[in-house]
Amino acid sequence: MAQKDLHELLRSLRVWDARATQLRPFDPDTAPPTPLTLFTSWFAEAVAAGQPEPHTMSLATVDEEGRPDVRIVMLHGADADGWSFATHATSRKGRALTARPYAALAFYWPALGRQVRVRGPVVPAPAEESQADLHARSTGALAAALTGRQSEELSSVAELREASQAAWERARDHPDEPSPTWTLYRLRPETVEFFQGDPERRHVRLEYRSTEFGWSRGLLWP
Ligand SMILES: Cc1cc2nc3c(=O)[nH]c(=O)nc-3n(C[C@H](O)[C@H](O)[C@H](O)COP(=O)(O)O)c2cc1C
Numbered sequence: 001m002a003q004k005d006l007h008e009l010l011r012s013l014r015v016w017d018a019r020a021t022q023l024r025p026f027d028p029d030t031a032p033p034t035p036l037t038l039f040t041s042w043f044a045e046a047v048a049a050g051q052p053e054p055h056t057m058s059l060a061t062v063d064e065e066g067r068p069d070v071r072i073v074m075l076h077g078a079d080a081d082g083w084s085f086a087t088h089a090t091s092r093k094g095r096a097l098t099a100r101p102y103a104a105l106a107f108y109w110p111a112l113g114r115q116v117r118v119r120g121p122v123v124p125a126p127a128e129e130s131q132a133d134l135h136a137r138s139t140g141a142l143a144a145a146l147t148g149r150q151s152e153e154l155s156s157v158a159e160l161r162e163a164s165q166a167a168w169e170r171a172r173d174h175p176d177e178p179s180p181t182w183t184l185y186r187l188r189p190e191t192v193e194f195f196q197g198d199p200e201r202r203h204v205r206l207e208y209r210s211t212e213f214g215w216s217r218g219l220l221w222p
Pocket of ligand 1: 056069070071072073074075085086087088091092093094150151
């Protein structure tokens with residue numbers, strides 16, 4: 001596609017088309033005292049609104065030289081221990097998290113014009129918990145974890161096919177097989193921001209901040 005076509009196409013696109021998006025009023029004064037409560041209800045509303053894959057999120061990390069990176073991962077849970085996700089400790093993001101155990105998450109739910117951002121330190125769960133989390137998931141998830149070598153250079157598609165086929169067989173035959181590098185991480189929230197889009201662009205941004213006395217709240221200019 002030529003540059004001009006791309007720019008024309010970009011200019012023709014809009015966000016929050018009324019056919020696909022329902023913008024709901026959000027009164028921050030009535031928001032619950034903790035971000036987890038609001039996240040849980042916004043998540044359920046995203047599911048009810050038909051938002052595809054609301055449990056996928058961007059995970060941003062910083063490597064030991066301070067260079068940022070970002071990718072999509074699945075949300076495994078959100079509770080008093082934090083927002084959790086899983087990956088290989090030996091992957092790029094795993095190495096970045098070892099060097100700098102701090103990350104940011106972003107959820108985007110266009111069906112409701114909503115965004116949620118979560119930032120804070122990240123801690124790995126104990127190995128038994130990581131493996132239990134993996135074994136509670138699908139055969140495909142286990143096969144993918146057993147394939148391993150995430151973020152390493154791959155020499156050919158054929159090499160991946162072979163390794164993956166073997167991993168699928170092991171996953172089917174031994175559903176409790178461990179994947180030693182697979183790690184459940186928990187992001188302990190320091191700030192959680194809720195963004196509600198508004199048709200007049202008066203978007204509401206409500207940020208919860210963790211303090212020694214509990215959660216404080218403040219609004220941000222959009
Ligand atoms: C929808 C979707 C869900 C994904 N979920 C995960 C996940 O939960 N864990 C994971 O390690 N990679 C997941 N990935 C792959 C990552 O985006 C990424 O390609 C991979 O983890 C390697 O990232 P890294 O090289 O930065 O470590 C997912 C990708 C997509 C598109």
